[in-house]
Amino acid sequence: MPPRGLRAASGKRLSGAAAWLAWARLTMHVLAHLSRALRQLWALLFPSQKWPGRASGSLPEPWESCPEQRVYRGGDPEGKLLMVHTWPYSFQVDLAPLAEESAYFQALSRSGMQEAAEGHLRLDHVPSGAFHAILQWVFGGRFGLQTEEDLLPAVQAASYLVLPGFLDRCWVALRPLLGPQNCLSLLHFAEAVGCPELQAEVCGYLSANLLELAAPVTRHLAPQLREKLARLRLQGPPQLCVLQKESLTTAGQRGLYCRPLPPEEGGWHCATHLPFQAEKWSFSTAQLLNYLFIMGGYREKRGARGFIFRMAAFRYNPLTGVWHPTAAPQKRRRHFGTAVVAHHIYAIGGWYLGSLLAPDSSTCLYAAVERYDPWADRWAFVSSLPTGGFSFAISLSHDLPLCTAHARAIYTLGTVQRTGEKLLLRYDVGTDSWQELLPTLTQADADLPGLYFLGGTEPLFVVGSNSRGNVVTSFSVASCQWGPVRALPKCGLAGQGLAVEGLLYMASPDLGAILVVDLAGPDCTLLPPPPFPLCYESLFLLHFPLEADSRGGAGEQEGEKP
Structure with missing residues (x-):
């Protein structure tokens, strides 16, 4: 290719990279604002519960105070690690195991994006506790979330990072916690964070108990939602x-x-x-x-x-x-x-x-x-x-x-x-x-x-x-x-x-x-x-x-x- 052609091609690539970088920075700002908005939404939906994280005055978890416990390696002990910045802690992770479970990280590993090349990924809107639970499941097969307060931020993070296997495990833990006292707030939370899987789980619970929950919940729902719940009761042969x-x-x-x-x-x-x-x-x-x-x-x-x-x-x-x-x-x-x-x-x-x-x-x-x-x-x-x-x-x-x-x-x-x-x-x-x-x-x-x-x-x-x-x-x-x-x-x-x-x-x-x-x-x-x-x-x-x-x-x- 003539030198002029090389310069033109190089200029196009630089221009495209600059545009992508500008878009990435804008996205980071948007996510930061979204994180603050979600904290405010959490306070409205769950006034009796604090935003997930270490309670004031309690001792930190070992992984919070020890950076070495926030390092997750896969099969290659010498492999390059990706630094993932969550709120408020950062983790070093092997990208390959995450890519096997998460469509988000799979796309990151294949795209050649700047984050993957430089080894830094900012997820400031993701709580560190939720990301730690995901890493424990991906790298160690352990799932320790038992309360609604811990499950919901993990569900939100896993939905954003597209982790269907982890979400399935969340549903197993969440189903015994569903009741008339929280089903509507969970439904509103699912709609607010854009998690159709959580919405389906709550609707399944409401549908299976449609008339049992009539007095406290379902008789007050919008007619369109009640008809949807009634149709869900006919899924079996x-x-x-x-x-x-x-x-x-x-x-x-x-x-x-x-x-x-x-x-x-x-x-x-x-x-x-x-x-x-x-x-x-x-x-x-x-x-x-x-x-x-x-x-x-x-x-x-x-x-x-x-x-x-x-x-x-x-x-x-x-x-x-x-x-x-x-x-x-x-x-x-x-x-x-x-x-x-x-x-x-x-x-x-x-x-x-x-x-x-x-x-x-x-x-x-x-x-x-x-x-x-x-x-x-x-x-x-x-x-x-x-x-x-x-x-x-x-x-x-x-x-x-x-x-x-x-x-x-x-x-x-x-x-x-x-x-x-x-x-x-x-x-x-x-x-x-x-x-x-x-x-x-x-x-x-x-x-x-x-x-x-x-x-x-x-x-x-x-x-x-x-x-x-x-x-x-x-x-x-x-x-x-x-x-x-x-x-x-x-x-x-x-x-x-x-x-x-x-x-x-x-x-x-x-x-x-x-x-x-x-x-x-x-x-x-x-x-x-x-x-x-x-x-x-x-x-x-x-x-x-x-x-x-x-x-x-x-x-x-x-x-x-x-």
Whole structure:
């Protein structure tokens, strides 16, 4: 290359280096200001805690007073060391081991930057205690951070230096410290320092305990954040669950059994048991926010020979495996329908829960409708069923009236006791009003003396029976028209069915199995039953934690690098 070309190339390199140096100096000033700002932010978020560092009047750590203990060498004892200046101490470190764990130091080692060439790196915004903890883990495999006060500055430093392995170890130590007293401050801290991993950890804790933390925390969150936390509860694969919702004898089955949702293979296993001791009970179920709610009552002894039905309600959290008592409906209901709309449960119909005797000709369904708010754990009455002057027929095999929810509305279907007519009603949640939908099912030439199931979205599907067998038909919400009637295998169906992805799952005590009906086609199959005789079951979906979920740090020794 001609000399002029050399000079030009050299001038360009010098110009570029000068520009980078100016940028580096500006960055140092910005980081220094950021460090001061973070200390002020710490004081606001954690007024009861001091900025991490040696407490006033306490003895210094050995590494603080001895510079030789701030030297970290790798495999080459004669290798060149990088002087890293933190606040307030400096460390001499072998760059190679740090580059293996940190994307920041890996980029530094490969870039040929001035810091690497001169052997000096200024990280004045990083507390020395946090950097010392990182070096202890990288070079010695030791992790000694146990308190929130020590963990947070280390998390901030590791997030800045891109140390995913060290951060994973921080999460194992931080999870037992999470609670209602600090989760919101930790969430704000994660947002302030730009640490999405910490934000994910706190959101995971809030999501797993969404309703358990309703009163102190989650009910006060922004609606968008609450919706995000609700979605996080659905990360695990759906499980088909079955629960005996009523026991009329002393041989009731108290287990909640689940299996993978078909077509996934897998057998039934018991996930939990009902949270009370009783031989006889009657509950209706609802699934909301990936919680199972059971509402009704159970029989308990009163005196030497007497019994009384105690009203009760519980919710089960599949992510933690824990039952919690909740407020019971204000009406003593048995065999009532439930529907879920906009994070609320609606209890509709049913009759008086005072015993488990069969209803007689004088038994009438409740017209009162109640709405449950899970955030406040409170029931309130809304507009009653418009059933003045007539009564719905009663069944011991199903919740009545049959209910389902679609597009912020509730649809109920029942048989008028006096005339046998099938009445389909719609409840508008926004206006708190009911209306009858025409034409009725009777006018659609569907001979259905018995009703088993109402569900689906668009259209709604109705399963019932007559003297010839079982049938299925549909109702279009958009056009208010009934579809054709299709025959199904003749068998008894009982309990509360589940419609998901165009398939109906419902218990058939006659067949001793779960009947799976293709609502849009002619196919019907049998699913092996849970390990107990079917009687009066509720089927529903729950999402359990992923098997590979590492919460709790299983397999990793405390205080050691894996």
